[in-house]
Amino acid sequence: MLPYVGRRLLAMVLVLLAASLAAFVLVDRTTDPLGPLRLRQPPVAEATLQDLRADLYLDRSLPERYWLWLTGLGDTEGDIGLLRGEWGPSVQGTDIGDELRHRFVVTFRLVAAALVLSVALAVVTGVVGGARARSRTDRALSGVAYVALAVPLVWLGAVVKQAGVWVNDLVGHRIVWTVGATSPDHASLGGLARLGDVAGHLVLPTVTLVAAGYALISRQQRAAMIASLDRDHVRAARAKGLHERGVVLRHALRPALGPTVSLSALLVAESLAGSVIVERIFRWRGLGTYLLDSLTVGDAHAVLGYLVVAGVLVSLANLAADIVQAALDPRVRT
Amino acid sequence: MTRTASARLVVRHFLRQRGASIALGVLVLLAVFAFVGPSLWSYGHTLHRDIPADQGPTWAHPFGTDRAGHDLLGQVMRGTRQSLLVGFVAAAVGTTIGAAVGLAAAHWRGWVDALLMRLVDVALVVPALVVVLVVAGSTQGTSWLRVAVLIGAVTWPRPARVVRGLARNEAARGYVEAAGAMGYPARRVMFRHVLPNVAPAVAVDATSAVTLAILSEATLSFLGFGFTVPDTSLGLLVSTGQAAIATRPWRFYIPGAFLTVLCIAVHVAGDGLRAALGEHGGATRAS
Numbered sequence: 001m002l003p004y005v006g007r008r009l010l011a012m013v014l015v016l017l018a019a020s021l022a023a024f025v026l027v028d029r030t031t032d033p034l035g036p037l038r039l040r041q042p043p044v045a046e047a048t049l050q051d052l053r054a055d056l057y058l059d060r061s062l063p064e065r066y067w068l069w070l071t072g073l074g075d076t077e078g079d080i081g082l083l084r085g086e087w088g089p090s091v092q093g094t095d096i097g098d099e100l101r102h103r104f105v106v107t108f109r110l111v112a113a114a115l116v117l118s119v120a121l122a123v124v125t126g127v128v129g130g131a132r133a134r135s136r137t138d139r140a141l142s143g144v145a146y147v148a149l150a151v152p153l154v155w156l157g158a159v160v161k162q163a164g165v166w167v168n169d170l171v172g173h174r175i176v177w178t179v180g181a182t183s184p185d186h187a188s189l190g191g192l193a194r195l196g197d198v199a200g201h202l203v204l205p206t207v208t209l210v211a212a213g214y215a216l217i218s219r220q221q222r223a224a225m226i227a228s229l230d231r232d233h234v235r236a237a238r239a240k241g242l243h244e245r246g247v248v249l250r251h252a253l254r255p256a257l258g259p260t261v262s263l264s265a266l267l268v269a270e271s272l273a274g275s276v277i278v279e280r281i282f283r284w285r286g287l288g289t290y291l292l293d294s295l296t297v298g299d300a301h302a303v304l305g306y307l308v309v310a311g312v313l314v315s316l317a318n319l320a321a322d323i324v325q326a327a328l329d330p331r332v333r334t
Numbered sequence: 335m336t337r338t339a340s341a342r343l344v345v346r347h348f349l350r351q352r353g354a355s356i357a358l359g360v361l362v363l364l365a366v367f368a369f370v371g372p373s374l375w376s377y378g379h380t381l382h383r384d385i386p387a388d389q390g391p392t393w394a395h396p397f398g399t400d401r402a403g404h405d406l407l408g409q410v411m412r413g414t415r416q417s418l419l420v421g422f423v424a425a426a427v428g429t430t431i432g433a434a435v436g437l438a439a440a441h442w443r444g445w446v447d448a449l450l451m452r453l454v455d456v457a458l459v460v461p462a463l464v465v466v467l468v469v470a471g472s473t474q475g476t477s478w479l480r481v482a483v484l485i486g487a488v489t490w491p492r493p494a495r496v497v498r499g500l501a502r503n504e505a506a507r508g509y510v511e512a513a514g515a516m517g518y519p520a521r522r523v524m525f526r527h528v529l530p531n532v533a534p535a536v537a538v539d540a541t542s543a544v545t546l547a548i549l550s551e552a553t554l555s556f557l558g559f560g561f562t563v564p565d566t567s568l569g570l571l572v573s574t575g576q577a578a579i580a581t582r583p584w585r586f587y588i589p590g591a592f593l594t595v596l597c598i599a600v601h602v603a604g605d606g607l608r609a610a611l612g613e614h615g616g617a618t619r620a621s
Contacts, residue, residue: 015452019459030469150601152549154556154569155590158576165580273461277553281576292557295467303468311459 001326008322012315020082023307024066031298033058033091056089056300069304080301082308088301092294096305099290104309106181107286110278111271111313113202114209118271119264122214126221126260131248133226142222149215153274157208157281164204177201181284205278209271216270217263224256231255258329265321269314344534347610354606360599364592368415377405379412379566391584398584406571406585410592413568416561417548417596420482424547427486429540432493439494440501441524451498457491466550470559481560485550489543496539500532534611541604545597552593568593 033056037044053059057068057080068074069088072081080088087096125145129138164178177183177200186197228234229252237251238244276288283289287306294302349355372378377385377395381403385394388401397406439450457465465488470481504510505528513523554560555569562570568589575586 015455015459018452019456022456023460026465027468146601147598150545150594150598152552152590152593152597154553155572155594158572158579158586159590162579269458269461273463276463276467277557280557291464291467295559307460307464307468310461310464314459314461 004326005323008319012319016311016315019311020070020308021066023304023311024069025062027300027303027307028062028065031295031300031303033298033300035298056091069301087305090302091297091299092302096302099302100287100305100309103285103287103290106284107272107275107279107288109198110181110202110205110209110275110284110286111268113206114213114271114274115264115267117206117210118213118267119217119260121210122217122221123257123260125214125218127225127248127253127256129218129222130225130229130256131244131252133222138222142219145215145218148211149219151212153208153212153277154281156212157205157278160204160208160211161281176203178204179283181282181286205282205284208278208281209274212274213267213270217260217267220259220263221256224259225252228252228256254328258325261321261325261328265314265318268317272310272313344610348606351606351609353602354609357599357602357606360595361603364414364596364599365418368411368418371411372408372415375408375411377408379404379409380564388582390582397588398582400574400585404566406588409566409571410568410589412566413571413589414592414596416478416565416567417551417593419478420485420551421544421548421600423479423482424485424489424550425540425543427483428489428547429493429536429543431486431490432495433497433536435490435494436497436499437501437524437529439498440505440528441520447498450494454491454494462489462546463550463553466554467557467559470554476561476565478561481551481554482547485547489546489550493536493539493543497532497536500535501528504528504531538604538608538611541600541607545600545604548593548597548600568596 034049034052037049037052055077057065057076060068064074068076068080070082072078072084072086077089078086080086082088085097087100090096090099125141129141132138161178164176167176168174168178181198181201183189183197183201186194189197229248231252234247234252237247242251275286276291278284279286279288280292287309291303291306293299294306348358382405383403385399385403385405387399387403389395389399391398395405395407397410399405435450435454439447466485469484469488470476501524510523510527513527514520518527551560551567552569552572555562555567556573558570558573560569561567571589572586572593575582575589579586
């Protein structure tokens with residue numbers, strides 16, 4: 001097991017390194033931090049622009065810029081060098097590291113909650129649907145999953161938010177929060193009230209992401225369940241007199257979980273992408289809105305910071321999925 | 335069985351499924367609405383100064399108007415057209431690039447395969463939507479072709495993996511070995527023998543690529559990075575409509591409904607194609 005993990009870890013690091021180069025070239029080619037400034041009225045002095053260019057290291061060559069961004073070794077002001085913990089100078093006037101840290105916590109709880117609930121819901125509906133294939137329950141579940149898979153997230157999010165507002169109006173006072181990740185007075189709340197505040201704001205955005213994400217895994221789980229229930233060892237369990245629930249849960253389920261595990265890794269990437277949309281709709285100050293703001297201004301280092309965080313998250317998720325799969329099925333560990 | 339005969343069988347099997355046929359009908363209707371509609375309807379998607387602004391649905395303006403003076407029906411027509419164009423062209427571009435990469439990897443195997451698949455891994459490190467956002471973040475004044483090529487150029491990794499897997503399975507089959515033994519050059523074997531047998535599954539994958547492309551374009555426009563004023567898109571209409579959802583709900587729900595129906599129709603049609611090909615996909619053999 002350990003050599004397998006070691007090999008996968010090494011592969012992950014190499015892929016991330018290659019991806020960092022590709023990302024750097026991409027972001028460098030497509031962002032222009034000085035562009036918005038040039039269009040400003042009254043016009044910004046050319047000398048100021050040149051100073052800014054030097055501050056952002058834009059007067060260096062591309063390979064040198066990548067090297068500086070990654071390692072920080074060379075002629076720098078000490079504010080750049082990913083491997084030394086510096087994210088680089090930002091155009092938005094904030095420290096990129098601080099922004100990423102604060103916003104990561106916000107986005108992480110959304111993505112984590114959505115992931116856990118999506119997988120749980122998907123496994124439950126997939127198992128129930130598969131165990132009772134072609135029954136009315138199964139058809140209803142499949143129908144819902146089918147629609148959920150095809151509905152666009154941008155529309156679903158706004159609809160969910162509006163439903164929350166409607167429910168609030170109906171009841172008379174606020175029972176679900178529809179805007180923001182926390183209330184404005186969050187810092188002044190006590191321990192338990194704080195937790196409740198965070199959880200309350202999480203409800204609608206998580207519901208949105210779960211609705212969009214569970215369907216893919218649910219269908220796969222159902223198909224795997226149907227295939228698994230047809231296998232010989234399940235038939236043997238039934239023949240020896242085991243009750244149906246034991247057959248389903250103890251013998252059929254474990255081999256059927258494989259595809260779900262690898263799809264869950266895919267779901268992390270999907271939820272991360274979805275969080276960008278959901279954060280915009282519900283006006284959270286998370287990583288997603290940071291990416292959007294940075295792109296609008298052309299803040300290359302901030303965008304790169306986001307890509308690094310996102311890339312590491314997705315890679316770790318894939319690695320975890322591979323490890324879990326190897327634990328579930330020893331034949332994988334070649 | 336000849337290729338045309340089995341193609342006809344696939345079509346018949348497709349049409350026999352009620353859901354898929356309805357979905358296809360809906361798609362055709364939407365296409366007519368989007369491409370023929372503007373010539374029949376008196377208002378385009380651009381600004382009209384002489385129409386009453388900020389109105390709900392009336393007979394003169396069935397979808398209502400907005401505060402600036404746009405007719406929503408004209409805008410929805412335009413938006414549907416953008417979605418259809420971008421969706422299908424982006425899927426075509428992405429699937430073509432992906433298929434080329436996948437076939438190359440399956441054909442040459444060895445280090446070429448390893449290199450290309452590492453490339454796919456690198457490309458998949460970050461979610462596709464994020465990459466599209468980063469690349470689109472700078473391009474202003476976009477035409478639908480640019481958006482489509484952009485999305486296609488970003489979404490090639492998934493079809494590449496699928497095609498590589500399929501091509502490798504086919505390459506292991508007897509007829510490929512036989513063709514090689516008969517002296518056919520490897521490239522000819524790939525294109526004239528493997529590709530036609532892989533094509534049905536690739537077509538199915540292409541339909542999910544269409545759904546993804548439509549959603550990507552809508553999301554891009556929703557976030558302000560795709561089509562912008564003076565052009566329009568269903569995603570942009572949903573975004574602006576969302577701000578007025580309580581007071582002027584038709585500006586949000588109507589474009590949203592069109593987008594959702596479009597996505598569901600493509601999805602159902604794709605599933606129908608998969609079911610139709612599943613019965614006969616293996617029967618198409620190169621002569």
